[in-house]
Amino acid sequence: MALTNTSTAAGGLGRTIGDAVIAFNHVNVMYPLVTVQQAARGSNHVQFSDWTKLTSGNVTAATQATTTTAVAITTAARTATISEHVIASTVSDLVLMGSGDDVEGQAGPALGNAVSAKLDDDLVELGKTFSQTECGAGTELALSHIFGSMRQLRAAGAPMPYNLVLSPKQVWGAKGIISLLHDDAVTGTNAKPMSLMGNKGEEAFSTGYVGSIAGFNIYWSDQIDENVGSGGDAAGFAFSQGGIGLGVGADGLFRIAAERDEMLRATNYVATGFWGEVEIKDAYGVYILSDVS
Secondary structure, eight states, X not given: OOSEXXXXXXXXXXXXXXXXXXXXXXXXXXXXXXXXXXXXXXOSEEEEEEEOOOXXXXXXXXXXXXXXXXXXXXXXXXXXXXXXXXXXXXXXXXXXXXXXXXXXXXXXXXXXXXXXXXXXXXXXXXXXXXXXXXXXXXXXXOHHHHHHHHHHHHHTTOOSOEEEEEOHHHHHSTTSHHHHTBOTXXXXXXXXXXXXXXXXXXXXXXXXXXXXXXXXXXXXXXXXXXXXTTTTEEEEEEEEGGGEEEEEOTTOSEEEEEEXXXXXXXXXXXXXXXXXXXXXXXXXXXXXXXXXX
């Protein structure tokens, strides 16, 4: 499945389009963490299956030459409806000629970043819909909440890998997960956090991947709400990839086009995302609201 589609253009227009695609792919955090399915041609809907959980209790000891009782396996359909998510910008020839900045070169990444952020925003909002919870409003994040989230996902039979998506303050802040791993025996200016990242510091800032703990791959996203309710609480969440579905348009997820308007003496840049998101299985996610004030 193509992640992006691009228009064909020469010179500066081609570079702008290319930069937009690179920015989109580079900035997005959530896309690789969810279940992605592309719509069939002629449809703007994608269906995901919510399967019932089978347990060890469904497995019985068999007696030779006897008929085994069949176990019912049922599914519920979860539908993602694909819609357009658009941002457009018009750059006049006079602006290009009169600016000392590389306007064309900056337009592509700006559009790509905006659409990518919108996709992340739509997906992280689903984290608030999970009915299973850990921590809570006005409560600081603790390691027990991380392990509690793992326990709930395992109890639900959620398939791995498991991801933990948090706000910047839930990761780097004074009440964040990094501070939980300080060596309590070393305080003051000599205090050092346990290394979650190793040599992945640059990756953490470019892809959102921080490291792993308690079986979770940890990511941070700027799109996580850090002002929930009366303020001061951030809305992170833990989930299995099978908990969230992303339906993608039949022609791809992202497209940018450049169109000359000679009457206007300008170039129109239009970036469009084609997607719809849906919670596939509620038990495959845990809402983690914590105090970051």
